[in-house]
Amino acid sequence: MQVGGPFWDVPLGRRDSLGASIQGSNQGIPAPNNTLPTIITKFKRLGLNVVDVVALSGGHTIGLSRCTSFRQRLYNQSGNGLADGTLDVSYAAQLRQGCPRSGGDDNLFPLDIVSSTKFDNYYFKNILAGRGLLSSDEVLLTKSAETAALVKAYANDVHLFFQHFAQSMVNMGNITPLTGSQGEIRKNCRRLNNFH
Template sequence: MAICIGSLSVFIVCCMSMLWSSASHPLYNNGLSPMFYEKSCPNAEQIVKSVVQNAVMKEARMAASLLRLQFHDCFVQGCDASLFLDDSAKIVSEKNSNPNKNSARGFEVIDQIKSELEKACPKTVSCADILIIAARDSVVLSGGPSWEITLGRRDSTSASLQGSNNNIPAPNSTLETLIAKFKRQGLNEVDLVALSGSHTIGQSRCTSFRQRLYNQSGNGQPDFTLEKSYSAKLRSVCPQSGGDNNLSPLDSITPTKFDNYYFKLLVSNKGLLNSDEVLFTKGQGKTMETVKLYAEQEEVFLKQFVESMIKLGNMSPLTGNRGQIRTNCRSVM
């Protein structure tokens, strides 16, 4: 146990530090801990899991939607729940950005989780931590791996529409753009491929892949890297005009199961989005070899996915006295 000696001011600071550590021991060097809510809200993770489980049982697609929310939040200002903030007199919501508008979903599930946690542990569990737990549980409920997460994040009091527009990769991104945007977040090419594997669950709207079917290079020609029968199938779902919200699975073999079929499909030139397929067709270096490895060895992919998700979730957290604990994830207190 630490011993506090010296002046009164030193004694107060030291003891406050001890109290903080006892509430969240053991603290990692980023201020987060797997035991953060052990005393203040011991059932926090179980409450989140229960709501997520019910939501995924009602709609399997919700697992992918919640997982995607973590990416779209953490790529802007770090993992601080800025994505959840609605428009207000002082906030321009990230929900209005090109990557999120009419696309990001699952906010009502987050609202429900927050409501349940406020009943059990008022003003205790941050929206930022809720999302990290919900994303992990979404993977597990889809048959994917589980992992220990560190908690103690606080919620931002600001949002960044510009950051959302600039930092989140678009579905038609080139490989160079993907690598650059992941590098900006401290994520390398292995992280890029592993985290792209989250597309083994979920669906995408026609507007996200239409360009590949009809006008890939702006010359009225399709993307010839697409396997022909798969391309024809996609055209039946996504016409050249209309049907913007028609959906196609990102993994056409096991769209609700968290496995490595996403990578097997990339190797077969059946990746739905341009940002998926370029990992293989344009990745003559590390990304191509990593795609091949994950297509052949699922356990290697799952292990790296966990490591990369932990890395993603620990980016630039607000801890200590920074930020706040919102009582409503949609608004600043």
């Protein structure tokens, strides 16, 4: 399925691991309820900056999230049993229908309620409207003037978002490359060895 979005040139010659590991790939990745300073720190440890944080978060324009990843926003974000005050009231009510206080942990919800199968900038427009699903989405708007300015810029200019996202994907692809005789330079990118 074609979802749209930007194109970018992927630099050739990167050495990749001979195996794959879910634990290894998830290590250091921000969690849905991380604070903004934690998210930024995790990115900075990898040599990525604040623009990369916000632009790559825009990947949430496609995909789904489990109820268990955002339930706290619906029922007890601030310890008072109420929905997170930054959530649009009708959106919170809609989410509660499929994500009860207990149970339904694996029920799936679109990260982008408007266009979950199209790569566009509605993710950022949703955040501005109080419809960012994850806490890690919402904090981009509410916890930093710098990240909020990027959210607003990307909501207003899809081409700027695409440009920054493409560059951030290249930046991410340059994280800790293998060197020397480690790993392999893949000639067939569809091959995956030893996925555990």
